[in-house]
Amino acid sequence: MLLLLLFLGLILTLIYWGINRYLWIGFFVACALAYSLWWPQASWLGAAMLWLIAAAAVFILGLPQLRRQFISRPVFLWAGKILPELSSTEREALEAGTVGWDGELFSGDPDWQSFLDTPKPSLSSEEQAFIDGPTEQLCQMLDDWRITHEHKDLPAEVWTFIKEQGFLGMIIPKSYGGLGMSALAHSTVVMKISTRSITAAVTVMVPNSLGPAELLMVYGTDEQRQHYLPRLACGDDIPCFGLTSTQAGSDAGAIIDQGIVCKRSWQGQDDVLGLSLTWSKRYITLAPVATVLGLAFKAYDPDNLLGDEPELGVTCALIPTDLPGVNTGNRHWPLETPFMNGPTSGEDVFIPLDYIIGGSSGIGRGWSMLMNCLSVGRSVSLPALSTGAGKLACLTTGAYSRIREQFNSPIGYFEGVEEALAPIAALTYLMDSARVLTVSFVDNKEKPSVLSAVLKYHNTETMRRVVDHAMDIHGGRGIICGPRNYLANAYKSVPISITVEGANILTRNLMIFGQGSIRCHPYLLQEMQAIQNDNPELGLMDFDQALFAHLGHALRLKVRSVWLGLSCARFVFTPKNSVAATKPYFKQLTRLSADFAFVSDVTLALLGGELKFKERTSARLGDGLSYLYLASAILKRYHDDGCPAEDEPLMHWSMQYCIYQLQQALFATLANYPVKYLGGMLRFALFPYGRCYSLPSDSLDKQAAAILLSQSVSRDRLVAGVYRNEDPNDPVGRVENAFALTLAxxxxxxxxxxxxxxxxxxxxxxxxxxxxxxxxxxxxxxxxxxxxxxxxxxxxxxxxxxxxxxxxxxxx
Known part of the structure; x- marks a missing residue:
C-alpha cells in the first residue's frame, strides 16, 4: 500500500509540473523495471500491471501513427458530425486579433515573472509635450455648459483648434502629416479631454479609433493612403464609419446594406466597373459633418462580372459624402450630449472599384478588416473615456466630501459616505490599471480582440458604478444642471458608453467567453480548424496532436486545481520581484486561474456548440476571465509604480474586489451547471472549504476613502491625467480651490x-x-x-x- 501511494504521488506530482511525453514513457518503464528487478516483495501481478501501463504509455505517447488510427480517427469522425460548421464571418471573428496575456491566464498557469518583467509603458517627451501643451489648451477652451445647452455643438474656434493641432490624426504616421502617437498617448489625450467635455472627447476619439484611418493604414492601397491620410490628419476631411444598420443592430453580420457589381459611366468614361450602393445606417458618429464615409456593406455580383461567386461578402469602401445619392446632415440627440451623430443613407450610389478599401482585392474582406481594427480601437477609446470619468469623480467627490459639512463634521468622515468613496477611488485605480496595460499591448503590435471586449464592458460598467456613487454623495449638488455642475454630463454619458461599439449585454454574454474560450484556449481552435480542414488526412494529423495535448492539459488542470484548493495555494511560487503585500495575491490568482481554466474545459466538453445558446453560462465564465485580467493589471500597475506604501489601500481594495467577483462567477457557474450533480462535484473539488474570499473590510474602506480626503502623492497619482485647476470661476476649479483652502x-x-x-x-x-x-x-x-x-x-x-x-x- 505504501508503495502504491508513493507511485500515485509521483504520478500526481509529475502531472502537476507537466513533464513531456518522453519523460512519461521513461518514468513508467523505469518504474516497471525497478519493481520487477529490485523490489524484494514484487508480485507477478504487480509487475504485469506496471508493464501494461508502460506499454500503454509507449502506445499512446510514443507511437503517434498507431494512436491516430485506433484512437484519434474515431474521435475525429465523431467530432466532425457534432460540431457546427463555422460560417465565414464566425471564422473571421474567431481568428481576428492576437492572443497574448489572455492566453496565459486561460492556460491555468500564468507566467507571472515574465509578466512583471515587461517594461513599464511610458510616454515619449514629444507626446508628453502635446498633452501638456495643445491638450491642456484645448481643455481650457472648453465650456461644457455652453457646448451642451447653448451651441449644441463644439464652437467654431474649438473645431478649428482641433483640426489645426492634429487631434484628428493622432494615430496617422508622421510621414502622412499625422502625429504618429502611441496608443498610450492617444488614450491619455482622450482621457484628459473627457474630464472636461464628453462631446469634445468623442469628437477626437472617433476618427482615431473607429474612423477609416486605421483601415487605410493596414489595408488601403498606396494611392488611397497618399490621398486620404494627409487630408484626414489635418482635418481637411472629416471621417465617419457606417456599420450599424437599422435592422441589424449589434449583429453586424446581418447588415442588409448592399453593393451590386455593375458597369456605369464615371467621370466621362463609359463601362466603368464598380458598385451600385444602397444603405441605411444610424448612430453614426460625425456623420452630420463628415466629408468621407467609411461604409460596410455586403457585395453581390449577380451578373458574374468578377467571377463565378454571386455573393462576395462584407466589404468596406470610402464614399465622398458629396456624391449624388448620399444623404447626411441630419442629427441624432444622444441624451443631450451634442457630439455629432446621425443617420446616413444612400440610394443607387455608384462608386468605382478603387473606392473599396484595398481596391478590388478588398472585396469580401471587410469583416476581417473590421474585426482586426475594431479590436484596436475598442482597446483605447471608451476605456479612456470611462477612466476619465472615474478620475473626475475622484477629484471632485473627494474634495466635495471634505468641504461639505453636516452635523458639524465633513461628510467624508461618515461611514456611509466612506462606503461610497472607497469604490470611487479603488475602482478608478482598477480602470486606470487596465487601461494602461491594454494599450501597452497595442503598442507592442498586439491586437487584443478578447481583452478589448473585456475592457470595453468592464470599464464602462465600472464607470457607471463610480459615477452613481459620486452622484449619491453630491446629492442635490449633482442633479441640478447648470454651469457649476461638473458631474451631470458624465452621468448622462454612461448609457451612451455602454451602448456604443457593441451593446454591453452582447459583449458580456456572447463575446468575452464565446470568443475568448476558442481564441485563448491552448488547443480548442487548433482542434476546430483540424476538423474543418479540406484535407482529411492532414486534418487528422493536426487533430491528433491537438487532442492529446488537450487531454494532457486537462489532466494537469484537474490535478493542479484540486491540489491548489486543498493547500489554499500556500506552496505556489511567486515572482522574485514581488513584495510581501502582493505575494498572497499572486498565489491566489494562480489557483483561480487553474480553477477557471478547468471549469472552462469541462464546460466546453459538456456543451460543445451548445455553449452559444447558454448565454448566462458564457457570461459568468466571461466574468471569470475578465476579473483574472483586471486583477493582473492591478498587480502590474502597483509594481510598475514602485510598490508605494501609500497606494496599498487602493491595491488591496481593488484586488480583494476582483478576487471576490471571480469566486462569485465560478460559484454561480457551478450552481447553475447543466448537469447539477457535476456542478456540485466540481465545486467541492475546487473549493473544499467553501467560499474563502470576501469583499474589502470596513477598515479598508476607510483607508481607501481617506486618500480622496486629503492632498497627497497617492491622490495625485490616482487622478493623474485629469484636467485640473483652482480657478474659483471654473466648475472643477471652484471645488478644488475650496478644498485647498479648507485643508489650509x-x-x-x-x-x-x-x-x-x-x-x-x-x-x-x-x-x-x-x-x-x-x-x-x-x-x-x-x-x-x-x-x-x-x-x-x-x-x-x-x-x-x-x-x-x-x-x-x-x-x-
Whole structure:
C-alpha cells in the first residue's frame, strides 16, 4: 500500500509540473523495471500491471501513427458530425486579433515573472509635450455648459483648434502629416479631454479609433493612403464609419446594406466597373459633418462580372459624402450630449472599384478588416473615456466630501459616505490599471480582440458604478444642471458608453467567453480548424496532436486545481520581484486561474456548440476571465509604480474586489451547471472549504476613502491625467480651490469649533463676526482668521447650485 501511494504521488506530482511525453514513457518503464528487478516483495501481478501501463504509455505517447488510427480517427469522425460548421464571418471573428496575456491566464498557469518583467509603458517627451501643451489648451477652451445647452455643438474656434493641432490624426504616421502617437498617448489625450467635455472627447476619439484611418493604414492601397491620410490628419476631411444598420443592430453580420457589381459611366468614361450602393445606417458618429464615409456593406455580383461567386461578402469602401445619392446632415440627440451623430443613407450610389478599401482585392474582406481594427480601437477609446470619468469623480467627490459639512463634521468622515468613496477611488485605480496595460499591448503590435471586449464592458460598467456613487454623495449638488455642475454630463454619458461599439449585454454574454474560450484556449481552435480542414488526412494529423495535448492539459488542470484548493495555494511560487503585500495575491490568482481554466474545459466538453445558446453560462465564465485580467493589471500597475506604501489601500481594495467577483462567477457557474450533480462535484473539488474570499473590510474602506480626503502623492497619482485647476470661476476649479483652502484652514477651523464648544464664541454669529471675535480673544491670529474667512467663503460658493429665470427654458 505504501508503495502504491508513493507511485500515485509521483504520478500526481509529475502531472502537476507537466513533464513531456518522453519523460512519461521513461518514468513508467523505469518504474516497471525497478519493481520487477529490485523490489524484494514484487508480485507477478504487480509487475504485469506496471508493464501494461508502460506499454500503454509507449502506445499512446510514443507511437503517434498507431494512436491516430485506433484512437484519434474515431474521435475525429465523431467530432466532425457534432460540431457546427463555422460560417465565414464566425471564422473571421474567431481568428481576428492576437492572443497574448489572455492566453496565459486561460492556460491555468500564468507566467507571472515574465509578466512583471515587461517594461513599464511610458510616454515619449514629444507626446508628453502635446498633452501638456495643445491638450491642456484645448481643455481650457472648453465650456461644457455652453457646448451642451447653448451651441449644441463644439464652437467654431474649438473645431478649428482641433483640426489645426492634429487631434484628428493622432494615430496617422508622421510621414502622412499625422502625429504618429502611441496608443498610450492617444488614450491619455482622450482621457484628459473627457474630464472636461464628453462631446469634445468623442469628437477626437472617433476618427482615431473607429474612423477609416486605421483601415487605410493596414489595408488601403498606396494611392488611397497618399490621398486620404494627409487630408484626414489635418482635418481637411472629416471621417465617419457606417456599420450599424437599422435592422441589424449589434449583429453586424446581418447588415442588409448592399453593393451590386455593375458597369456605369464615371467621370466621362463609359463601362466603368464598380458598385451600385444602397444603405441605411444610424448612430453614426460625425456623420452630420463628415466629408468621407467609411461604409460596410455586403457585395453581390449577380451578373458574374468578377467571377463565378454571386455573393462576395462584407466589404468596406470610402464614399465622398458629396456624391449624388448620399444623404447626411441630419442629427441624432444622444441624451443631450451634442457630439455629432446621425443617420446616413444612400440610394443607387455608384462608386468605382478603387473606392473599396484595398481596391478590388478588398472585396469580401471587410469583416476581417473590421474585426482586426475594431479590436484596436475598442482597446483605447471608451476605456479612456470611462477612466476619465472615474478620475473626475475622484477629484471632485473627494474634495466635495471634505468641504461639505453636516452635523458639524465633513461628510467624508461618515461611514456611509466612506462606503461610497472607497469604490470611487479603488475602482478608478482598477480602470486606470487596465487601461494602461491594454494599450501597452497595442503598442507592442498586439491586437487584443478578447481583452478589448473585456475592457470595453468592464470599464464602462465600472464607470457607471463610480459615477452613481459620486452622484449619491453630491446629492442635490449633482442633479441640478447648470454651469457649476461638473458631474451631470458624465452621468448622462454612461448609457451612451455602454451602448456604443457593441451593446454591453452582447459583449458580456456572447463575446468575452464565446470568443475568448476558442481564441485563448491552448488547443480548442487548433482542434476546430483540424476538423474543418479540406484535407482529411492532414486534418487528422493536426487533430491528433491537438487532442492529446488537450487531454494532457486537462489532466494537469484537474490535478493542479484540486491540489491548489486543498493547500489554499500556500506552496505556489511567486515572482522574485514581488513584495510581501502582493505575494498572497499572486498565489491566489494562480489557483483561480487553474480553477477557471478547468471549469472552462469541462464546460466546453459538456456543451460543445451548445455553449452559444447558454448565454448566462458564457457570461459568468466571461466574468471569470475578465476579473483574472483586471486583477493582473492591478498587480502590474502597483509594481510598475514602485510598490508605494501609500497606494496599498487602493491595491488591496481593488484586488480583494476582483478576487471576490471571480469566486462569485465560478460559484454561480457551478450552481447553475447543466448537469447539477457535476456542478456540485466540481465545486467541492475546487473549493473544499467553501467560499474563502470576501469583499474589502470596513477598515479598508476607510483607508481607501481617506486618500480622496486629503492632498497627497497617492491622490495625485490616482487622478493623474485629469484636467485640473483652482480657478474659483471654473466648475472643477471652484471645488478644488475650496478644498485647498479648507485643508489650509483646518487648524483654524478646529480652534473655532473648540471655542464654540467651550462657550467662548457664539455659534450663530456670521463668519466675519466669528473671525473678528476669535482674533480679539486671541483664539486665532489675524492671518488664521483671514484664511478661515476665505475658506468658508470658498466653500459656500462651491456648494451652491445654479438657478435660472422661470422663462429661461422657454426662451428662443
Amino acid at each position: 484652514a483646518a487648524a483654524a477651523s478646529k480652534k473655532i469649533k473648540a471655542a464654540i464648544k467651550q462657550g467662548k464664541l457664539h455659534p450663530l454669529n456670521d463668519t466675519a463676526t466669528l473671525a473678528q471675535q476669535a482674533v480679539a480673544g486671541e483664539i486665532l491670529s489675524t492671518e488664521e482668521a483671514e484664511l478661515y474667512t476665505q475658506a468658508l467663503a470658498a466653500v459656500d460658493d462651491a456648494i451652491q447650485v445654479d438657478d435660472f429665470e422661470k422663462d429661461f427654458f422657454t426662451k428662443g
